[in-house]
Amino acid sequence: MPTEYLQTLNPHGLPPSVLELKVGMPVMILRNINVEKGLCNGTRVTVLGIGEFLSKVKLPGVDGRVEVVPHFTLSTLENEYPFTLTRKQFPVRPSFAMTINKSQGQSLKIVGVDLRLPVFTHGQLYVALSRVTSVSGLSVLLDKKKGVNSTKTENIVYPEILLR
Numbered sequence: 001m002p003t004e005y006l007q008t009l010n011p012h013g014l015p016p017s018v019l020e021l022k023v024g025m026p027v028m029i030l031r032n033i034n035v036e037k038g039l040c041n042g043t044r045v046t047v048l049g050i051g052e053f054l055s056k057v058k059l060p061g062v063d064g065r066v067e068v069v070p071h072f073t074l075s076t077l078e079n080e081y082p083f084t085l086t087r088k089q090f091p092v093r094p095s096f097a098m099t100i101n102k103s104q105g106q107s108l109k110i111v112g113v114d115l116r117l118p119v120f121t122h123g124q125l126y127v128a129l130s131r132v133t134s135v136s137g138l139s140v141l142l143d144k145k146k147g148v149n150s151t152k153t154e155n156i157v158y159p160e161i162l163l164r
């Protein structure tokens with residue numbers, strides 16, 4: 001297969017074919033590298049240094065611990081494509097934004113929550129708004145077209161999925 005075609009593929013759990021990293025950039029770890037050190041799948045870290053085979057990253061939290069992320073050989077799942085795609089790359093992906101689910105368990109200084117569409121799972125709004133460490137770091141985007149009072153979002157409850 002042509003290399004150009006393979007580089008356009010963006011399978012779940014694999015970093016992009018061309019991964020452009022910059023010092024200070026937030027990235028999300030895509031694999032459990034060292035759970036004891038906090039290098040876990042879904043952890044958001046900041047790039048401090050970039051080498052040919054290793055990247056230095058700062059973990060979130062008060063202590064700002066620094067760890068090293070090595071190159072990995074990563075492959076697609078067996079049923080994802082009719083072939084196995086393998087990439088040798090840092091197991092990270094740029095993370096300037098993330099879903100509410102991915103943010104769960106993290107504390108962030110600045111949070112922007114897009115509520116132009118209502119949240120779809122019980123507790124999601126709470127999770128989204130409680131990630132920020134200070135109310136001054138919170139911004140909420142609402143849809144002004146939905147009515148005069150644009151400071152509210154709809155809380156949709158589906159009674160058919162509630163336990164009886």
